[in-house]
Amino acid sequence: MAAEAKTGNAVWETIKTVVFALLFAGIFRTLFFQPFWIPSGSMKETLLIGDFLFVNKMAYGYSYASCPNLLMPGIGINIDAQNICGFLDGDNTRVWAGEPKQGDVAVFRHPTTGRDFIKRLIGMPGDRIQVRQGVLHINGTAVGLKPDGEFEETYAPQGPQGLRPRCENGPVGLGGICTKSRFIETLPNGVSYTILNIGNQSSDNTGVYTVPEGHYFFMGDNRDNSSDSRLPVSAGGVGFVPYENLIGRADRVMFSSAGRSMLYFWTWRSDRFFKRID
Template sequence: MAEKKEGILETIKTIFWALIIAGIFRTLFFQPFWIPTGSMKDTLLIGDFVFVNKMAYGYSRHSCPFSACPFPGRILGSEPERGDIVVFRHPTLATDYVKRLIGLPGDRIQMKDGVLYINDEAMPQEPAGQFIETFERQGSFGTTPLCANRPVGQGGDCIKERLIETLPGGLEHSILNVYNQPLDNTNVFTVPEGNYFFMGDNRDNSTDSRVSQRAGGVGMVPEEFLLGRVDRVMFSSAGKRLVYFWTWRGDRFFHKVE
């Protein structure tokens, strides 16, 4: 009986230290993140599994689970670059979001007829064919995609216009266009010091900085809420659960994102 109790105690100790080590790894180095929505298509797909590079921008209290790190402000920080794909904590909802960094402190951001303007300069857009996916429920939320060729029946081709946008500095990335909508034309947003402006690549299906937090959007994101950078998709599942290995997308293993 004593040996059995000792064995149970050793198992508990092993699990305890394994959780501590996993927590340290998650806090300081890489945090796993499953893409739950389509706001970053076609750069990131629903069901992509990524590791967030926590070393990229340093650490704040939000770097720990439950925002429990005792860090004052941000430590060991480095400045994010425009065009980075960033995971951040929503400033009011305590939910993690993934978006592309568009506006740096002091920038003026505006959308005109679906074209992004940064500091009064239009960002070039070049046609890049179509993004075609199956119209069906996707991921754990069971959402269906928006289609430019709507209405589309279950199992049909859902088509969106694909464009290549070039940001200042020469970074090219894919964006999608579904239809004309109010957020294709906005007022000028001036990014305050210590804050950042984010947008999804799936421009017509993204809750981002174009809408204020009070109105249900993201608004400006203070630097302390940045969690890290996404560089690669480790693997991807088109099914409802990551463990459904028969739905894994073979072409997205260790896929580099830009």
């Protein structure tokens, strides 16, 4: 009997430990930092497929979007942040609010699908945004743009989805060198970063977007391979992103995997450990 009691107590203690650990992890993820693994190439070369980072949730304060989505389709779990913290939704405000800055790389909740996106904040409330012949204009003035050589990568499947890059010098055979033109773009507030160009397409010439109050305009750094605010949600884009949909700011890559899984440590990129995100 004594042995059975000890076994029962050990099982109960294990269950409590697991429950407390999950609660602590949930609170930590909700309030402080959320892990994020880059699944696509829309932010190259700032962020590569396979980059793993933590999103700083304290930077912008908290809203319903700060609650994590729990998506595990393999075991039938699909709990949306709206289901957990939906009572905070609807007023486009935040608790302990922090104002994002133009040029921030931020994670936000898609206005309709609820999925997490990561892009660069280009337009602030009231700004007029337009792209003309591939050049970004803010409030009628072209931003600084300077050629900076080429970005090169191997034409091969990337990440768990096996995505193949688009190339400016295409078509390129499997294993060949895929290139894109690189430019340094500088926003009116002085923030500079690299953007990539693949070719001329419809998103290189847009109408004028006036960012509504309480909303923001986001674009990917890989300009010709990004679904962002240049397209409305009705056309498969992002549209204007409400303030309450911001989740946090991405400041630093922790590590990066060039393989199909971040667990394949032998494929980790040695030059991206703790790399600052500009």
